[in-house]
Amino acid sequence: MIDILLVPIxxxxxxxxxxxxxxxxxxxxxxxxxxxxxxxxxxxxxxxxLGYFHKEYFYSITLSFALFSAFLIAVASQRKIKLEAFIGLLYVLGASGIMMVLSHSAEGMEHFKSLLASDILFTPRDDVFKSAIIYALIALVLWKVYPRVSGFLKELLFFSLLALTVTSSVHLAGVLVVFVLLIAPALVATAIESKRALLTSFGFGWFFGISAIIISYYYDLPTGYTIVFLGALLSSIIVLFTSKKRL
Structure with missing residues (x-):
C-alpha cells in the first residue's frame, strides 16, 4: 500500500x-x-x-493554448473592462470548445472526465520528476526575475508562468484539481488571517490532498474528484465559520 501511495502523495x-x-x-x-x-x-x-492528432504534439499544443489565454488575460488586465466577466467568457469558450472537439471521439466523455480530474493514484514516477523540475524552474524565475519587472511585462510574465504551471498540472491532475489547489488553500489562509499565510496554505493543501488520496484508495473512489470534493468542502466550512458578518 505504501509504495502505491508514495508517488501521488x-x-x-x-x-x-x-x-x-x-x-x-x-x-x-x-x-x-x-x-x-x-x-x-x-x-x-x-x-x-487527443481528438485530431492522436495525442501527438500533446505538450506543445496544450502549452500553446494556455499561453495564448494567458496573453489575452494580460492584455485585458491593462484595459478598462470588466476583467472577471472577460475571464468568464474565456472559460466558457474553452469548455464549449472541448465538448465540440471530443464530440467526434467514441471515448469523448472519458477524455472529458479525465481532463476535469485525473486519477493521480497511478501517476508514473517519471512524470512527477519532470513536473518537479519544471515547477522548480518556475519558482526560480518567480524568485529572481518576477520582482524586478513592472507594468505590462510583469503581468505578462505572471500569467505566462501560471500558464506553464497549469499546463503541467492539467496533464497530471485535471482542471478542477488545479482550481481547488490554487484557491482553497489560499482562501483558507486569508479567511483565518494567518500571519504566515503561505505556510498555512501549504499545510491545509497538504492535509486535504493527502487525506483525499488515502480515502480514495481505501474506498475505491476516483482520486481527482475526491481531492476536489474534500478541498472544496473543508475550505467552504472553514471560511463560513471563521468569516465575520457584514455590518
Whole structure:
C-alpha cells in the first residue's frame, strides 16, 4: 500500500506548493477564475491533441493554448473592462470548445472526465520528476526575475508562468484539481488571517490532498474528484465559520 501511495502523495505535496503561491497572488488581484480559464484553455489544447492528432504534439499544443489565454488575460488586465466577466467568457469558450472537439471521439466523455480530474493514484514516477523540475524552474524565475519587472511585462510574465504551471498540472491532475489547489488553500489562509499565510496554505493543501488520496484508495473512489470534493468542502466550512458578518 505504501509504495502505491508514495508517488501521488509526493505529487500532491509539489502541486500544493507551487499552486498555493499563485493562489495567494490571484486572490490579491481579485481575479479568481483566471486559473480556471487558463486551465480550461490548456485542456482544450489537450483535447485537440487527443481528438485530431492522436495525442501527438500533446505538450506543445496544450502549452500553446494556455499561453495564448494567458496573453489575452494580460492584455485585458491593462484595459478598462470588466476583467472577471472577460475571464468568464474565456472559460466558457474553452469548455464549449472541448465538448465540440471530443464530440467526434467514441471515448469523448472519458477524455472529458479525465481532463476535469485525473486519477493521480497511478501517476508514473517519471512524470512527477519532470513536473518537479519544471515547477522548480518556475519558482526560480518567480524568485529572481518576477520582482524586478513592472507594468505590462510583469503581468505578462505572471500569467505566462501560471500558464506553464497549469499546463503541467492539467496533464497530471485535471482542471478542477488545479482550481481547488490554487484557491482553497489560499482562501483558507486569508479567511483565518494567518500571519504566515503561505505556510498555512501549504499545510491545509497538504492535509486535504493527502487525506483525499488515502480515502480514495481505501474506498475505491476516483482520486481527482475526491481531492476536489474534500478541498472544496473543508475550505467552504472553514471560511463560513471563521468569516465575520457584514455590518
Amino acid at each position: 509526493a505529487l500532491i505535496i509539489i502541486l500544493v506548493m507551487i499552486h498555493a503561491w499563485f493562489g495567494m497572488r490571484i486572490l490579491k488581484k481579485g481575479i479568481i477564475f483566471t486559473d480556471l480559464a487558463i486551465a480550461q484553455f490548456a485542456a482544450l489544447g489537450s483535447a485537440i491533441s
